[in-house]
Amino acid sequence: xxxxxxxxxxxxxxxxxxxxxxxxxxxxxxxxxxxxxxxxxxxxxxxxxxxxxxxxxxxxxxxxxxxxxxxxxxxxx
Amino acid sequence: xxxxxxxxxxxxxxxxxxxxxxxxxxxxxxxxxxxxxxxxxxxxxxxxxxxxxxxxxxxxxxxxxxxxxxxxxxxxxxxxxxxxxxxxxxxxxxxxxxxxxxxxxxxxxxxxxxxxxxxxxxxxxxxxxxxxxxxxxxxxxxxxxxxxxxxxxxxxxxxxxxxxxxxxxxxxxxxxxxxxxxxxxxxxxxxxxxxxxxxxxxxxxxxxxxxxxxxxxxxxxxxxxxxxxxxxxxxxxxxxxxxxxxxxxxxxxxxxxxxxxxxxxxxxxxxxxxxxxxxxxxxxxxxxxxxxxxxxxxxxxxxxxxxxxxxxxxxxxxxxxxxxxxxxxxxxxxxxxxxxxxxxxxxxxxxxxxxxxxxxxxxxxxxxxxxxxxxxxxxxxxxxxxxxxxxxxxxxxxxxxxxxxxxxxxxxxxxxxxxxxxxxxxxxxxxxxxxxxxxxxxxxxxxxxxxxxxxxxxxxxxxxxxxxxxxxxxxxxxxxxxxxxxxxxxxxxxxxxxxxxxxxxxxxxxxxxxxxxxxxxxxxxxxxxxxxxxxxxxxxxxxxxxxxxxxxxxxxxxxxxxxxxxxxxxxxxxxxxxxxxxxxxxxxxxxxxxxxxxxxxxxxxxxxxxxxxxxxxxxxxxxxxxxxxxxxxxxxxxxxxxxxxxxxxxxxxxxxxxxxxxxxxxx
Numbered sequence: 107x108x109x110x111x112x113x114x115x116x117x118x119x120x121x122x123x124x125x126x127x128x129x130x131x132x133x134x135x136x137x138x139x140x141x142x143x144x145x146x147x148x149x150x151x152x153x154x155x156x157x158x159x160x161x162x163x164x165x166x167x168x169x170x171x172x173x174x175x176x177x178x179x180x181x182x183x
Numbered sequence: 184x185x186x187x188x189x190x191x192x193x194x195x196x197x198x199x200x201x202x203x204x205x206x207x208x209x210x211x212x213x214x215x216x217x218x219x220x221x222x223x224x225x226x227x228x229x230x231x232x233x234x235x236x237x238x239x240x241x242x243x244x245x246x247x248x249x250x251x252x253x254x255x256x257x258x259x260x261x262x263x264x265x266x267x268x269x270x271x272x273x274x275x276x277x278x279x280x281x282x283x284x285x286x287x288x289x290x291x292x293x294x295x296x297x298x299x300x301x302x303x304x305x306x307x308x309x310x311x312x313x314x315x316x317x318x319x320x321x322x323x324x325x326x327x328x329x330x331x332x333x334x335x336x337x338x339x340x341x342x343x344x345x346x347x348x349x350x351x352x353x354x355x356x357x358x359x360x361x362x363x364x365x366x367x368x369x370x371x372x373x374x375x376x377x378x379x380x381x382x383x384x385x386x387x388x389x390x391x392x393x394x395x396x397x398x399x400x401x402x403x404x405x406x407x408x409x410x411x412x413x414x415x416x417x418x419x420x421x422x423x424x425x426x427x428x429x430x431x432x433x434x435x436x437x438x439x440x441x442x443x444x445x446x447x448x449x450x451x452x453x454x455x456x457x458x459x460x461x462x463x464x465x466x467x468x469x470x471x472x473x474x475x476x477x478x479x480x481x482x483x484x485x486x487x488x489x490x491x492x493x494x495x496x497x498x499x500x501x502x503x504x505x506x507x508x509x510x511x512x513x514x515x516x517x518x519x520x521x522x523x524x525x526x527x528x529x530x531x532x533x534x535x536x537x538x539x540x541x542x543x544x545x546x547x548x549x550x551x552x553x554x555x556x557x558x559x560x561x562x563x564x565x566x567x568x569x570x571x572x573x574x575x576x577x578x579x580x581x582x583x584x585x586x587x588x589x590x591x592x593x594x595x596x597x598x599x600x601x602x603x604x605x606x607x608x609x610x611x612x613x614x615x616x617x618x619x620x621x622x623x624x625x626x627x628x629x630x631x632x633x634x635x636x637x638x639x640x641x642x643x644x645x646x647x648x649x650x651x652x653x654x655x656x657x658x659x660x661x662x663x664x665x666x667x668x669x670x671x672x673x674x675x676x677x678x679x680x681x682x683x684x685x686x687x688x689x690x691x692x693x694x695x696x697x698x699x700x701x702x703x704x705x706x707x708x709x710x711x712x713x714x715x716x717x718x719x720x721x722x723x724x725x726x727x728x729x730x731x732x733x734x735x736x737x738x739x740x741x742x743x744x745x746x747x748x749x750x751x752x753x754x755x756x757x758x759x760x761x762x763x764x765x766x767x768x769x770x771x772x773x774x775x776x777x778x779x780x781x782x783x784x785x786x787x788x789x790x791x792x793x794x795x796x797x798x799x800x801x802x803x804x805x806x807x808x809x810x811x812x813x814x815x816x817x818x819x820x821x822x823x824x825x826x827x828x829x830x831x832x833x834x835x836x837x838x839x840x841x842x843x844x845x846x847x848x849x850x
Contacts, residue, residue, distance in 0.1 A: 135664070143431060144431070163280070
């Protein structure tokens with residue numbers, strides 16, 4: 107179960123993280139912010155490359171490059 | 184008998200630690216609505232019943248693995264500072280993410296108390312959090328607090344004092360499951376070979392850190408006698424896989440606890456998100472930002488003018504009184520030195536305060552973080568992360584806190600570039616020069632000219648960043664990842680307080696360093712004895728004339744030259760010394776007249792002068808903070824030389840270009 111990169115998810119959609127393909131440092135950082143496998147993510151804004159996502163009640167801005175490394179699955183898929 | 188304990192306020196960024204610190208100690212601490220306001224630990228004290236409590240406010244951190252300078256400060260204090268109790272300040276509106284740090288803190292073996300802060304906001308949203316259950320499941324006392332209203336402080340301190348007595352403390356570590364636990368046990372076994380190390384740090388915590396590939400823990404092991412045994416264990420496993428397993432496990436624990444203690448702790452689409460859709464949208468984002476900034480500068484100009492007229496009237500009255508003082512030298516000391524010098528600066532305080540007030544609103548509302556997001560792509564294209572944009576905006580108020588704010592930038596060369604370009608961002612001290620000259624020489628649209636100067640500062644900063652990336656500090660900026668705090672409606676009180684915190688510095692400066700500067704310039708302008716005040720034959724005149732040839736290509740006369748030389752102390756002194764040298768104290772408002780009447784000054788020279796003041800060497804305080812934050816004299820000297828060279832070049836282009844275009848002759 108790999109799914110698609112978070113960067114391709116349109117605004118307003120809720121998805122589940124299936125895999126974080128980042129180096130150890132970035133993986134830890136994302137984990138400590140709540141972005142880890144099986145967490146629920148909602149894309150809030152996605153029309154300028156970088157995106158704002160809602161994770162565990164918080165909003166994060168992350169670059170498109172990083173969003174490409176977070177693989178997600180659409181809910182119910 | 185009274186007891187003395189030290190507690191640390193730790194927690195994620197932007198959860199209200201500094202607000203809680205203020206509520207506990209009564210010591211005012213700068214706060215704002217963006218992650219990374221506190222970059223240094225601050226301490227204060229409070230007496231609770233018979234216990235003296237030293238409270239240390241730490242910069243925010245998401246985990247105990249530190250990435251940036253401010254997180255290192257927090258982590259080091261929690262681990263090596265050995266506080267008696269760690270209070271984790273938790274944002275009640277985002278429990279899941281906050282509890283991740285809890286799982287790490289609880290492994291440390293330090294008594295822990297959770298302050299469930301911003302509880303009122305969670306309740307307003309309809310969340311019901313069961314404190315007792317939360318305490319029970321986490322095995323940590325949980326106290327409800329609302330830092331902004333001072334609620335729950337007594338209860339929190341009660342819990343802190345109680346916990347401080349519970350040592351030795353057990354570690355309420357979570358279990359990491361069948362695959363990870365045996366490795367942790369092996370590591371602990373190996374660590375026991377080095378009793379000196381395990382007496383300082385809890386062995387289980389060190390083992391967990393090592394498994395997660397924490398660099399700091401590895402450094403500790405490198406010099407330990409347990410090194411070989413540990414290396415042989417670690418080399419036998421796939422560290423990345425273990426790390427993922429452990430992070431999963433932490434969230435599993437949180438996910439198990441959370442539904443038990445909290446109902447409806449799930450985020451829905453909020454008003455914040457709706458605002459974000461608009462202010463960060465592809466087409467509107469940058470225009471909205473520009474309109475906000477332009478509006479801020481227009482307001483600074485228009486709202487300030489009645490206040491300026493009032494200050495001017497007071498000065499005019501005082502100048503009239505001063506003129507009658509005997510003996511004559513005292514009259515010129517007070518008239519030219521004090522009123523002409525310091526008074527010329529004081530008149531611009533309304534501008535500075537209004538600008539600071541508007542910046543405080545931007546900070547407190549949470550918009551600043553959005554501005555960083557909107558600018559990310561532009562910043563990335565010049566080789567900086569979007570995060571670097573926040574220090575640039577803070578620099579509009581003052582470059583000193585702006586350069587300190589760069590501590591949240593993780594990458595060293597990203598951070599160094601952000602520091603080096605910050606002096607180009609026009610601070611409040613430069614505003615008086617612009618207001619005076621733009622008002623005089625561009626009377627139709629001074630606001631637009633000033634806005635243009637600010638934009639020029641940003642453009643030069645950006646161009647310099649690009650130049651540094653291409654030459655001395657190559658590399659790619661760290662990818663953008665930043666928390667967007669929820670919008671909060673700033674109250675007039677808090678914004679006024681922020682304005683005052685930063686603005687009072689300008690008043691103190693006017694009564695201190697600027698007063699001294701004005702008096703020194705007055706003394707130089709009035710001596711040697713018998714010389715006509717402020718004439719070319721005075722010492723000030725001699726110094727100015729000696730250096731002036733250097734500035735002749737820019738069209739600056741010797742009075743302007745002297746003011747620039749002294750302006751490196753503080754940039755307001757440029758105005759103070761012009762006021763002193765033109766000897767305008769007797770008649771407030773006369774500096775304008777004297778400047779306009781000076782044949783050496785036309786609008787082109789005025790523009791060149793403003794641009795020079797904008798870009799040339801940073802003031803003493805900024806130099807000192809650059810030295811401190813870069814830890815290098817070399818970079819400090821570089822900043823000074825580079826800034827002045829750029830200023831000279833820019834002013835030269837304007838002066839010569841203007842002369843060519845308009846046929847004006849520059850004497």
